[in-house]
Each structure stands twice: as C-alpha cells, then as structure tokens.
Amino acid sequence: MSTTTELSETTLLRFATAGSVDDGKSTLVGRLLHDSKSVLADQLEAVEHASRNRGQDAPDLALLTDGLRAEREQGITIDVAYRYFATPRRRFILADTPGHVQYTRNMVTGASTAELTVILIDARNGVVEQTRRHAALAALLRVPHVVLAVNKMDLVDYQESVFAAIAEEFTAYATELGVPEVTTIPISALAGDNVVEPSANMDWYGGPTVLEHLETVPVTHDLSHCHARLPVQYVIRPQTAEHPDYRGYAGQIAAGSFRVGEQITVLPSGRSTKVSGIDLLGEPVDVAWTTQSVTLLLEDDIDISRGDLIVPSKDAPPTTQDIEATVCHVADAPLTVGHRVLLKHGTRTVKAIVKDIPSRLTLDDLSLHPHPGQLVANDIGRVKIRTAEPLPVDSYADSRRTGSFILIDPNDGTTLTAGMVGESFASPEPVKDESEDDGWDF
Structure with a gap:
C-alpha cells in the first residue's frame, strides 16, 4: 500500500481557525476549500450568485462558511462553522470560529477538540489583544500545534520585514504561554498566496503553504495510550424474551481501551467487577477503544446509572x-x-x-x-x-x-x-478564605 493511500485511510486532522474580526478567517477557509477542489459546483454557483447580488465582481469565498443570514449581513462570523474536506493525503474537520470578542466562547468550543489552531493576523495591524486571547486559549486548551498565518501580505507589498517582526512578537508571546510549537506562514487568502499554492510574490519565504503544513503535521489525537475512561450515558435493559437478564452500560469511550475480562471500578461509588462482554454496533467484540460508542456488560449486578464513570481498577482517578x-x-x-x-x-x-x-x-x-x-x-x-x-x-x-x-x-x-x-499559569500566594458561612457549604 502506498504512503498516500495509508494517509487518506488512517489520518484525520481536526483544526480550528481563530483571529480578530476582518483578519480573513472565512476567506482563508473558503480559499482552502476552493483551491483544494473541495467545493461542489452548486455551492460555488450559489456563492457566485450571492457575490454578484452584493456588487462584487469575483466570488466572495468567505460565503462558503458564513452561512447564517446575520453573518452575511454584518460581514462577520458568529457561529462555529464546521466543514469537512479531504485531499489525497489526509481528511480534515475544520472549525471556523468567530473573531469578535463577543463570541470568544465559540472559539473555546471550536478549539476544544482541535489538534491544530490557525491564528490569523492582519499584516497591517500586527498582534492585537484578540490575538493574545486566542493564543492564551490555545495554550490552555493544550492544542498541540499552532500556525500563525500573517494574512493580507498583498496590502503591505509582501514585505519580508513586516512578516518577520510580527512572527517574532507572536512567537515570543506564545512561548511564554507554553505553546509547544508555532509555525509562521505569510499569506494572502484573497489572492491565494501560500494557501494551497506557493506564492510567486514572496520568493524570500521557503516554508510550506498552509495546506502543505496541514497535510504533513503529525496527528496527536490518538488517546488509546491514555487511562481508559467510559462515562455512562445510558443503562440498557431491553427485557425481551431473547435476553431477559440483559443489562448493559452504554457510552462513548473518552480515552484508552477496554477488554473482556478486565477488572474495572465504577466511580464515584468505588465498586469493582469484571467486564464480561463488549457490544459494538450490536456485535460482541473482545476489545474497544477511544471514541467508539459501546455497551459494556459486567459480571456482577451492581448499581450503576447515568453519570457514573467506568475505569480500569489499576488506573482509577481519585x-x-x-x-x-x-x-x-x-x-x-x-x-x-x-x-x-x-x-x-x-x-x-x-x-x-x-x-x-x-x-x-x-x-x-x-x-x-x-x-x-x-x-x-x-x-x-x-x-x-x-x-x-x-x-x-x-x-x-x-x-x-x-x-x-x-x-x-x-x-x-x-x-x-x-x-x-489543574491547568494553571503561575498563581499568586493563596489567601485564606475568611468568608462567612452562607449555609451552602457541602
């Protein structure tokens, strides 16, 4: 099997975009979709029609993601727009998050499951407060890879010095936050420079395009090595003639893997038993792992309900x-x-x-x-x-x-x-809590 085939079959990258208002996030996403041939003909036709109605000569690629009417009217992203696309090398789930400070909460939603965040900066404005906020959130959410895309380079005459100054300032700030890796790329989302194809206007830049980096960055979302965790979502008791004593505990495995015969503990009660069976899509299996939705069958009939956490006894958290x-x-x-x-x-x-x-x-x-x-x-x-x-x-x-x-x-x-x-920036010395008892202490 070729390497390309293996990548297309086995790797998925979840990534999010972030940046200030008008930095060009939606245009970048639209350019990625358009230039990677991931836009259907009817979608492109609808965008071209909407752009003509707004008096624009060329298609406004930002409309490929700004789907809400309020977004199109105001020219900003409000909702988190999820898009799914693929290249011959990798599959992608993309979250285009809002740039307006009012919708920072949506950036948290979009980046919480991402392995990579693309933070855009307008080359004319440099690093601003919202840039710092997005970098801090990426650090707190432990996003493994951060890409700084310095956009609108065409509006600063593609000057290397402008890019270098912004990249140096942002990288220093991100390093203080503890961001493990920053890749800086100068782009023009509107013109397509260094998005999918290398730019002819920035011969001083020898790094990857945005898409090339997305296709080759190591994917780190495999949680199969982590301590196994299954939050119980539902207790299944069909009480049919075929299965009169069936009692299963259904949920999506949050991390790790479970095996038949494994000793498990149910938290917070602390009761222990063994896994007697695992049902996956209605079929019995011997092992199940992260992100699979399964039903666990247990040897002993113990009290378990929605909200309990099933864990291996040897790896139980406090x-x-x-x-x-x-x-x-x-x-x-x-x-x-x-x-x-x-x-x-x-x-x-x-x-x-x-x-x-x-x-x-x-x-x-x-x-x-x-x-x-x-x-x-x-x-x-x-x-x-x-x-x-x-x-x-x-x-x-x-x-x-x-x-x-x-x-x-x-x-x-x-x-x-x-x-x-447990996540923390350096904290000040704790101060003794001298507040009066309000009757709500647990």
Whole structure:
C-alpha cells in the first residue's frame, strides 16, 4: 500500500481557525476549500450568485462558511462553522470560529477538540489583544500545534520585514504561554498566496503553504495510550424474551481501551467487577477503544446509572469535592465568589459553589491580578470550586475529555464557564478564605 493511500485511510486532522474580526478567517477557509477542489459546483454557483447580488465582481469565498443570514449581513462570523474536506493525503474537520470578542466562547468550543489552531493576523495591524486571547486559549486548551498565518501580505507589498517582526512578537508571546510549537506562514487568502499554492510574490519565504503544513503535521489525537475512561450515558435493559437478564452500560469511550475480562471500578461509588462482554454496533467484540460508542456488560449486578464513570481498577482517578482549575468565562453575567452553579463533568451534573477566584490573567503582559472577586465575559482566571458530590476528575494535561467541565446557571441553563482541571499559569500566594458561612457549604 502506498504512503498516500495509508494517509487518506488512517489520518484525520481536526483544526480550528481563530483571529480578530476582518483578519480573513472565512476567506482563508473558503480559499482552502476552493483551491483544494473541495467545493461542489452548486455551492460555488450559489456563492457566485450571492457575490454578484452584493456588487462584487469575483466570488466572495468567505460565503462558503458564513452561512447564517446575520453573518452575511454584518460581514462577520458568529457561529462555529464546521466543514469537512479531504485531499489525497489526509481528511480534515475544520472549525471556523468567530473573531469578535463577543463570541470568544465559540472559539473555546471550536478549539476544544482541535489538534491544530490557525491564528490569523492582519499584516497591517500586527498582534492585537484578540490575538493574545486566542493564543492564551490555545495554550490552555493544550492544542498541540499552532500556525500563525500573517494574512493580507498583498496590502503591505509582501514585505519580508513586516512578516518577520510580527512572527517574532507572536512567537515570543506564545512561548511564554507554553505553546509547544508555532509555525509562521505569510499569506494572502484573497489572492491565494501560500494557501494551497506557493506564492510567486514572496520568493524570500521557503516554508510550506498552509495546506502543505496541514497535510504533513503529525496527528496527536490518538488517546488509546491514555487511562481508559467510559462515562455512562445510558443503562440498557431491553427485557425481551431473547435476553431477559440483559443489562448493559452504554457510552462513548473518552480515552484508552477496554477488554473482556478486565477488572474495572465504577466511580464515584468505588465498586469493582469484571467486564464480561463488549457490544459494538450490536456485535460482541473482545476489545474497544477511544471514541467508539459501546455497551459494556459486567459480571456482577451492581448499581450503576447515568453519570457514573467506568475505569480500569489499576488506573482509577481519585474522587474529590474540591476542584482547582483554570477557566474561560463565557457568559455575559459575571462569575463571582459564592456563585451557586451546576458543574457538568462528563455525563454527570452536580451542584457546586465557587469558593474562590485566586487570580485573573492579564493578556497584555501575562501578569496575574490576584483575587479579583469576579470574572466577566471572556476573562481567563483560576477558580476553586466545591461540589455537592465527589467527582472522579483527571488532570486536563492527562485527558482533555475527563479533565474538563462546564459551569451552568441553575436558573436558566446558561453555560457560564469552561474549565480545565489543574491547568494553571503561575498563581499568586493563596489567601485564606475568611468568608462567612452562607449555609451552602457541602
């Protein structure tokens, strides 16, 4: 089998785009789809028709992703637009995320499962606050690869010095954040320079195009080596004449693999038994692994319900009611000390209280503002949370799936905050909590 065939059959890259408003993210995505021949004829015809109606001579490729009417009217991306495309070398799932600060929460959604993030910068503007915010989020979400695409090089006469200055500033900032790898590429999404084809206008650049880098970057989303985790979504008891005693525990494997005969523990109860069978798509298998949706059958009839976590007994995480995490606050209403919330971890949702907000990150210089008392929309900070019930949580560094959570407003179900367990920028010295008992301590 050829290498190209192997790549097309076995590798999938999930990546997200981010950047400030009007930096050209949607145009870049449209150019990638168009120049890689991933646009259907009727889609291109619809874009050409919409562009003519707006008085444009050439097709506006940004319309390939800005599908909401409000996006087209305002000329900005609001929703996270997912697109699926493939080249002979690799398959892709792309999340085009909003650039406006108001929709930073959507960038968190789009990048949370990405192995690579493309951050765009307008060559005329350089590194701005939203650039720093997106770089900080990529670092917090532990995105393994970051691409800095310096766009609109045609508007600065393709000057190497402009690109070099921006690349140096951004790389230094990303390194301070702990971003493991930054690749810098000068492009013009509108003209197509260095997107799919090498640019004839920047002979001083000898690196890969955007697509070439996407096709060759190592994919690191394989979680089969991680500690196995299965959040229980549903208990299956068909009670049919054919299977009168069938009891299975269904869910999607978040990490690792499970085998028939393996000793497992159910958390938070701590009860243990062995896997007696695994059903995958209605058929019995001996082993199942990450991202497969399966039903586990167990030797003993023990109390298990939605929200429990099935893990190998030898790799069981500790359970705790005290969680420290770095969070990105996404709601319009602030998050305050003493805030009563719901915490959703995996398939379990429990009551919780925000006990402390030790620090808030200042994006300009990466300094920490100690004990701000609250986090407002788009703030990144540290929180300490007390839950009403013990939870089996992993460190986010070990598992992005079981090391993450969201905080929810119990009154209207609004998502307040996205959190990463154990993730931290350098924190200030802790201050003793001297707040009075409010009757909600767990």
